[in-house]
Amino acid sequence: MGSPAERIRVAVSAARALDTAESREAAVERITPSDIEQLMHRQFTGGVRTVLTRGIGASPGAASGRIYFSAEDAMDAADRGEQVILACAETSPADEIAMRLSDGILTSRGGLASHAAVVARGWGIPAVCGAIDIEFGERTMIVGEIMVREGDLVSLDGSSGEILLGELEVGDEDVPDELGQLLEWADAIRVGHLAVRANVDTGEDARLARLFGAEGVGLCRTEHQFFGEKLPIVQRYILAEDPEEERAALALLIEAQRADYVAVFEAMDGLPVTMRLLDPPLHEFLPDPDDPNADPGLIAAAHKWREHNPMLGTRGVRLAILKPGLYRAQVRAIIDAARERRAAGGNPMVEILIPLVADARELVLVRDWIAEEVSGDEFVIEVGTMIETPRAALLAGELASECDFFSIGTNDLTQMVYGFSRDDVERRLLGVYESHGIVDVSPFESIDAAGVGILVRRAVLEGRLHKPGLRVGVCGEHGGDPESIAFFLEAGIDYVSCSAYRVPVARLAAAQAVLRSR
Secondary structure, three states: OOOHHHHHHHHHHHHHHHOOHHHHHHHHHHOOHHHHHHHOOOEEEEOOOEEEEEOEEEEOOEEEEEEEOOHHHHHHHHHOOOOEEEEEOOOOHHHHHHHHHOOEEEEOOOOOOOHHHHHHHHHOOOEEEOOOOOEEEOOEEEEOOEEEEOOOEEEEEOOOOEEEEOOOEEEOOOOOOHHHHHHHHHHHHHOOOOEEEEEEOOHHHHHHHHHOOOOOEEEEEHHHHHOHHHHHHHHHHHHOOOHHHHHHHHHHHHHHHHHHHHHHHHHOOOOEEEEEOOOOOHHHHOOOOOOOOOOHHHHHHHHHHOOOOHHHOOOOHHHHHHOOHHHHHHHHHHHHHHHHHHHOOOOOEEEEEEOOOOOHHHHHHHHHHHHHHHOOOOOOOEEEEEEOOHHHHHOHHHHHOOOOEEEEOHHHHHHHHHOOOHHHHHHHHHHHHHHOOOOOOOOOOOOOOOOHHHHHHHHHHHHHHHOOOOEEEEOOHHHHOHHHHHHHHHHOOOEEEEEHHHHHHHHHHHHHHHHHHO
16 A cells, blocks of 8 residues: 555554554554665666666665776766766675765675675665676676676666666655654564664764664674775784884774774764674785785785685684784774763763684683773773674583673574575575575575574573573674564564664564564
């Protein structure tokens, strides 16, 4: 019946007329999460849809603009005031400035949990990933017999996964005033059952998330603040040949990161903010080893730090143990930022999260480093561990004894349980699996309750057996998926954390899950 905006207006009006708890619950049940999601993103409003090919709809919304095949060309076009579609085989953290300036993102590799998808959803940028029919040439993109040249007009639908030729009209959805009232009713239903936080990278992201109703930050990905103008500082640290050079680079990094952290704490003042320490491997901060224009010293470092399987390699807590100065510098910057906010009259509520832990001894070692950095300060900073390796889930009781909270990273946990590479299997394999009935839906889209879910339940149960009242959150992309949210509620999760643009969806889905559980 009508558009999402019309359905919301009718549902809220009917509930207001009766003015009962039952009528408000009925209004919340009447609207679907997809209704909310559609309102959060721009949609096509006119034009002929000529489909070039399809990929995975990785970040919802519509975009139209001129296509460019490198981050540098995309940034130049954006500086000229053009609407830009960035297209490439895959993205990396080094591309994030160009991604933020783009109106849409297209990749031929990856899926719902790829770098391009996760970043695009976090920023509300439409994205299509895993369009495997695309072949990239020299400033061209070829699909079958059709060639698209740099600067040509294209459009993409991040909901359906369609890539279209030519320019289509794009407009904002009509967001009704009644949406705020509906979500307030949803919040009243889910309060005390399941909180909703946000995954953010910057203070700007945090401000937007709070505007959308987030109750804190469940995951601040601090590595995203290492790029742009700060990248040379990180590279200086990597290239340092002695402890003195390392300390000098880290001192610069502490000062540079402090301002970023202050912005996040200010945006979320009075609400919990979980700062995840550096997660990716060092090669992500270095140029491609085959780049002929890169600095020779950086190329040598890229060869040194390159790994065959970096997802399972030297990253997260493993890198911290190998290069302990990095985490100490990050913790110092976090403390300095919290102190600055406190001096300004703010109320920073800081939590520190250690990624990729698989053994309690890893956790204890880094936890003690954090305690040394915090010593003498007046702040209470809770320390938690990611539960994203199967071993961490199996030994959750041991880990709970050494930390204050758990944050379950369902993206990596799903990869490791299945033995899937999230960047490879979604487009090429999972569609075939679905056609054969092997899977009903991608396990990167909705939680695999029968497999991954067993480890989630075990981690919650074992963790609380060893530490009653242990707080457990979920910060993977599943935190914004309605079906997964219902599972997390039933499994005893305290909060979910998702991209800012999915926060309203999660608020509604959590309330509906509570109503269904009664």
